[in-house]
Amino acid sequence: MAKGARVRSSSPPDGGWGWMIVAGCFLVTICTRAVTRCISIFFVEFQTYFTQDYAQTAWIHSIVDCVTMLCGLGFALCYSPAIAMVGKYFSRRKALAYGIAMSGSGIGTFILAPVVQLLIEQFSWRGALLILGGFVLNLCVCGALMRPITLQEDQTTPEQNHIGRTQKPDFQRVSPCSTLTKKWVQTCLCCSLQQEYSFLLMSDFVVLAISVLFMAYGCSPLFVYLVPYALSVGVSHQQAAFLMSILGVIDIIGNITFGWLTDRRCLKNYRYVCYLFAVGLDGLCYLCLPMLQSLPLLVPFSCTFGYFDGAYVTLIPVVTAEIVGTTSLSSALGVVYFLHAVPYLVSPPIAGWLVDTTGSYTVAFLLCGFSMIFSSVLLGFARLVKKMKKTQLRFLAKEPDPKLQLWTNGSAAYSVARELDHRDEQSVALTVPGPSPT
Structure with missing residues (x-):
């Protein structure tokens, strides 16, 4: 995009073109996260066609999620930048904006789950994948909506601008092969990277990163094994796809309502606690899942899990921004989503191996549930210790x-x-x- 199109603002506008950024991020989450979730519907088809066990078939979904979070390839080139752009355009309404933007994952799952099942029945799994690929091309439209914005905190100081103007002619006179030039460039790059990723040394961010590993391990297998589990307890193919649709639409409600609620004055200072609450309840839902073996029981599970899944997904960027600030938000979100990659890669195959070994889903679901609960408890304990230290310092100061x-x-x-x-x-x-x- 041309430099003249860059918007300059002293603070996040909290509206205006920001709503177009939200719309673009909404479409991005549909084309990336919702499509990825729908691979669960292909699971049985893949397993039947390739005659493989659960653990081997699960690698298909795992690799898609891992590459999205780990590399600068594929969906990652759209997903992380779109989320970071929402944080640049919103401050006061940040949780609500993220709630609307991230609800694309839920509404996309709600619409695509039955549609994908119909496409598989009409065109086989190969034809369904081709049609989904054409749908994902709409990411090009989303990218056209992303207008860069420069905030006051992102701008350099007048002294830095003056130094840059005075040094530019000298830099042009020096030979590109000069050793002095190379050292100067390397020093500048090192200083820039050190400033950009200084949040990695923050204790709060380190604890958040560790908890994200356990949370990501727990949340991923459900979207792979919900449909196969439902089929194993006697639910039909259409009803199993319907469970994914319910999970998706309730996910939307969780995205928007939780984002709106945590923007209220009474809860604005407790977003961190709300995030812990949502992650912990999803873990409890996992622990109850092995006892639910009929459609009337699986529907309430899909509603509960979907709501709190949408809730904590909305609050991940908000909690990250509270820890590192908006200046480093893009880099911090990149690290947070990067940390999702390894659990996303290994958790579905591990769960599949447990299913193959034990002959049931119980152990796999219990492990996922305890992993999410531990993630919530770890963050809560760290916050409690920090508050105790602050209280002690205040007491000593008085x-x-x-x-x-x-x-x-x-x-x-x-x-x-x-x-x-x-x-x-x-x-x-x-x-x-x-x-x-x-």
């Missing part, structure tokens, strides 16, 4: 004893208790008389 006073300089706190103790000892030594000579 102590009247000068030995317990703390001076804060940036992020480091310096205690002067030892120095005061040393001074007290010196004063006592001066006031106490020594032994009299005999």
Whole structure:
């Protein structure tokens, strides 16, 4: 896109062309995440045609999800940038904007699940995949909607601009092969990367990254094995596809309503807790799934799991932005979605291996449930420890004893208790008389 089309703004506009960005991200999530989820409907077809077990067939879905989150290939070139653009255009209504944008995954699943089943019945799985491929070409339209925006926090200072203008002619005079030029470029690149990815050293982000690994491990297998599990307990093909549709439409409700609720004043400061709540409840749903062996019982499960799945998916960018800020949001989201890759790659095959080994889905679903619950508990425990440390520092700062006073300089706190103790000892030594000579 031409440089003249770049929008400059002192703060996120929270509207205007931002709603077109939301619409573009909405279409991107339909063409990427919804299509990926519908591969679950192809699972039985693949398994029958290639005569493979659960573990081998699961690699198809795993590789699609892994490449999307791991590389700069395929869906990844659309998914992560579209989500980051929404964060650039919205601040006050960020959760709502993300809720609408991410609901594309749910509404896409709701529409595509029965359609894909019909396409398979009419054109076989090969023809259905070709039609889906043509549908995914709409990503080109989504990319045309993404208009770059430059915020005040992204702009360089006048001093930096002046230095850049003065150094540019000198840079042009120096030979490109010059050793000095190469070192200067390398230094600039290293400094830029260090500043861009400084959030990797933040303890809060490290804990979030670890929890994402467990959460991603738990959430992926359901979209692979829900249809096969439903078929194994006597549900028909159309009814199994209907379960995916229910999960998708409730996912939409979770995206939008949870985004709207967490934008309210009463919950705006508790988005982190809401995220933990949603992830934990999805884990509990997993633990109940092996006991649900009929369509009337699987429908409420799809509703509950779908709602909270949409809820925490909406809050992932919001929680990440609270930790790292909007300046590094794009890079941080790239890292967060990158961390989804390995669990997405290994969890469906592991679950398939457990199904092949045990002859049931119980162990696979229980492992996924406990993984999501552990993810939620880990983040909650880390937040609790951080609050306890803050409370302790505030308590020490309010102590009247000068030995317990703390001076804060940036992020480091310096205690002067030892120095005061040393001074007290010196004063006592001066006031106490020594032994009299005999």
